[in-house]
Each structure stands twice: as C-alpha cells, then as structure tokens.
Amino acid sequence: SQTIHQWPATLVQPVGSPLSLECTVEGTSNPNLYWYRQAAGRGLQLLFYSVGIGQISSEVPQNLSASRPQDRQFILSSKKLLLSDSGFYLCAWTIGNTEAFFGQGTRLTVV
C-alpha cells in the first residue's frame, strides 16, 4: 500500500534561518507531488507541484522553493524564513486526477 512520510511534525525557527522540509512517498511510482500551506483558520494554498523528477511548478511568488531530486521525494526549502512563513505545511501525492493523499503535516512557527 502507498504511504507518505513528512517530517518534522513540528518546527520552531528564527526569522532569517533556512528551512528544509522533506516528503517521501512509498508504494507508488511517478506520483504527482504537492506542497500546500495552511495559515491558522484558513484554507489550503497550493505552493508547488511536480509531475516528475526535476519538474517544479510554482503557484505563488514567495521566498520558498521546491525540488524533486528523486521520483518519490519532494523537498520544500527557504534560504531565509519570514514571520509570514509560519503555517501548517502539507505534502500530498496523487496519480492523475484521482484523490490526493496527505502527509501528516509540519507545523512551522517562525519566531
């Protein structure tokens, strides 16, 4: 069966520090991969998606970046965090337009 792992679960980082969040999927090949952010009390905002290794599409301008070095690995990064980067970050995968499955999320607080 397919599983998705996302870590860490919780992170507190100072403003200006770098960020690296990792997501890996098991049990499937060639998934579409996604990074979403959810601010407190708000909906999910699509940040990046990827349909293959090295292929990244960005949805919103920001100081975040994403990379997909392997088929089932998706990484979200920042060189310098801002206070506004705080939120709940969720990784998800799909095959085609079937339902999306989410990791357990990373709750990031920038202080």
Next chain:
Amino acid sequence: RKEVEQDPGPFNVPEGATVAFNCTYSNSASQSFFWYRQDCRKEPKLLMSVYSSGNEDGRFTAQLNRASQYISLLIRDSKLSDSATYLCVVPVGHKFYFGSGTKLNVKP
C-alpha cells in the same frame, strides 16, 4: 475569481440534524471532485469522490450540478463525531484547488 468557493460557516447543528454544504467552482472543464474532512490541527482526509452526478456513502451524499457548477455535501443524522471542517476540492489539470472549508459543529 477563486477556483473553488465555500461558505465558511460555522454550521452549528444538533445531533441527528441533516446539514448541507455547497461548493461552487469556476472551471467548467473539471471532471472530478472531492470532499475532504479536516479535523483540528490534522491533515485533510478523503471523505468522498464525485465523478458523475453524485455519490452516496451511508449518511453522506455528494451531488454534482454541472450546469450550475456546484457540488453539495449532505450529512444526515449528524453525529458529534462529524464535527470538523469540510473541504471541497476541484482538480484543474494537475493542480488540486481547495475551498477554504466549511466548519461544522454538531452539538448534543
């Protein structure tokens, strides 16, 4: 215009009530639709998929109206455990767009 729009609620209903949420979408080419449930501080989890006119699973019924471009979710005989935020999801190409969610509070 947003790709997906939902009434944020909250909907406060007593146990046993029937409640319905609507979701409108802007891309008429969308073919599949989903309802997710999200509990507080947790990841969203799939509740129902809608690929044609509708879908039913126990107390939950999802309906699709392509002409008016909306999807509805009906919950019958509400339980306390149904309290959560319900998210409407519409894929557009490779992108999955989420509504902002409708919060449901079921009270004893």
